[in-house]
Amino acid sequence: MIVEYIRYRIDEPRRAAFEEAYARAAGPLGRAEQCVDFELSRCTEEPGDYVLRIRWTSAEDHLDGFRKGEQFGAFFAEIKPYVADIQEMRHYEPTPVAGPGGANPPLYEWAGGGRALERLFARFYEHVDADPLLAPIFADKHPDHAKRVAAWFGEVFGGPRVYSTEQGGHRHMAGQHLGRGIDERQRRRWVALLLDTADEVGLPDDPEFRAVLAYYLEWGTRMAVLYAGPKPPPVTEAPMPRWDWGITPPYRG
Numbered sequence: 001m002i003v004e005y006i007r008y009r010i011d012e013p014r015r016a017a018f019e020e021a022y023a024r025a026a027g028p029l030g031r032a033e034q035c036v037d038f039e040l041s042r043c044t045e046e047p048g049d050y051v052l053r054i055r056w057t058s059a060e061d062h063l064d065g066f067r068k069g070e071q072f073g074a075f076f077a078e079i080k081p082y083v084a085d086i087q088e089m090r091h092y093e094p095t096p097v098a099g100p101g102g103a104n105p106p107l108y109e110w111a112g113g114g115r116a117l118e119r120l121f122a123r124f125y126e127h128v129d130a131d132p133l134l135a136p137i138f139a140d141k142h143p144d145h146a147k148r149v150a151a152w153f154g155e156v157f158g159g160p161r162v163y164s165t166e167q168g169g170h171r172h173m174a175g176q177h178l179g180r181g182i183d184e185r186q187r188r189r190w191v192a193l194l195l196d197t198a199d200e201v202g203l204p205d206d207p208e209f210r211a212v213l214a215y216y217l218e219w220g221t222r223m224a225v226l227y228a229g230p231k232p233p234p235v236t237e238a239p240m241p242r243w244d245w246g247i248t249p250p251y252r253g
């Protein structure tokens with residue numbers, strides 16, 4: 001992953017046209033497979049100063065892929081009148097210094113912390129044991145299975161690193177699904193039952209939290225089906241997935 005910053009200085013009569021040009025250029029830029037995401041920002045103190053931030057899959061993908069690809073022509077045609085206004089255009093490599101701010105608490109805290117998640121999964125697996133479609137999958141589960149899954153969710157949602165330190169992290173979780181042959185009906189039932197149980201035990205029901213929760217459940221259960229299938233991906237020492245408000249694992253197709 002590499003970040004490109006392009007800084008512009010645009011005089012007042014051309015600012016509206018400049019923003020409109022980039023609104024059009026966003027189409028081909030967003031369709032480029034080398035582009036992860038992008039954002040054009042305007043300085044509040046100096047309204048003529050703009051910064052375009054583009055995350056590319058790599059510097060090589062930007063220079064040799066995008067610039068030589070089918071989307072570049074349409075993109076460049078829109079922004080060409082403003083090339084002379086560029087003050088800086090360079091690539092930056094992200095450092096490990098990164099983290100969320102305090103504007104929103106981690107999902108772990110928003111959900112109610114460890115006790116709330118343990119209450120959720122204790123009740124959920126009571127329902128699972130009585131469910132004809134799901135019970136066979138979990139017939140041999142460990143007595144502490146609910147607590148372990150609660151620890152996994154807690155760490156994924158920004159809580160203590162309990163699952164990594166005590167259970168083996170991502171590799172252990174992925175390995176638990178090998179050979180289980182989970183099908184799509186069971187996956188959907190698992191998601192629906194967990195969301196119903198979240199209502200039952202009183203997890204926050206605001207749309208923002210429930211949207212992130214549902215997003216994670218879709219991602220996580222589909223990964224589980226992949227590992228449980230006949231041709232699972234390699235079980236590697238991958239980092240724990242991390243989800244937060246607007247933050248999910250990067251897509252690698």
